[in-house]
Amino acid sequence: xxxxxxxxxxxxxxxxxxxxxxxxxxxxxxxxxxxxxxxxxxxxxxxxxxxxxxxxxxxxxxxxxxxxxxxxxxxxxxxxxxxxxxxxxxxxxxxxxxxxxxxxxxxxxxxxxxxxxxxxxxxxxxx
Numbered sequence: 001x002x003x004x005x006x007x008x009x010x011x012x013x014x015x016x017x018x019x020x021x022x023x024x025x026x027x028x029x030x031x032x033x034x035x036x037x038x039x040x041x042x043x044x045x046x047x048x049x050x051x052x053x054x055x056x057x058x059x060x061x062x063x064x065x066x067x068x069x070x071x072x073x074x075x076x077x078x079x080x081x082x083x084x085x086x087x088x089x090x091x092x093x094x095x096x097x098x099x100x101x102x103x104x105x106x107x108x109x110x111x112x113x114x115x116x117x118x119x120x121x122x123x124x125x126x127x
Contacts, residue, residue: 022066022111023050029109029117035060039092046087051109058103059096061089063123066111070118073110082124 027037035053042049051062063085067073085106096102108123 022109023064025111025115025117026062026064026109026119027051027053029119030060030062042088042092044088044091046091047084049085049088049092052092055103055105057098058105059093060105060107061085061092062107062109064109064111068113070110070112070116073112074108074120077108077123 023040027040030051030053031037035055037051037053038059039049039052042052049061050064051060053060053062063077063081065073065076067076089104089106090100093100093102093104105122106124108120110118110120112118
């Protein structure tokens with residue numbers, strides 16, 4: 001077997017599992033703070049939303065980023081990802097009773113290599 005391909009596959013598997021672990025850590029944090037999780041890794045036609053939490057009658061759309069440190073994790077949130085998140089949230093809201101009138105916010109949740117968490121609430125507002 002080609003060791004380069006095997007190395008890439010191993011890195012991909014490690015990143016996938018690290019991402020799952022980060023999302024689990026973040027969902028536990030939100031639930032502990034009184035924001036029950038409505039969806040994990042919700043996938044629509046326009047993309048995936050890592051976590052969707054209830055905030056009373058409203059919703060919190062959460063983008064989870066994991067990296068060696070908080071700055072690197074935050075730098076991984078690109079304008080393209082923000083647009084994808086807005087489009088996916090719009091699609092999700094289409095199935096809600098109040099549709100686009102639902103109160104929402106967009107958070108970015110960062111996890112560093114030590115498993116520490118930093119939540120940026122209303123990280124880029126409502127698009």
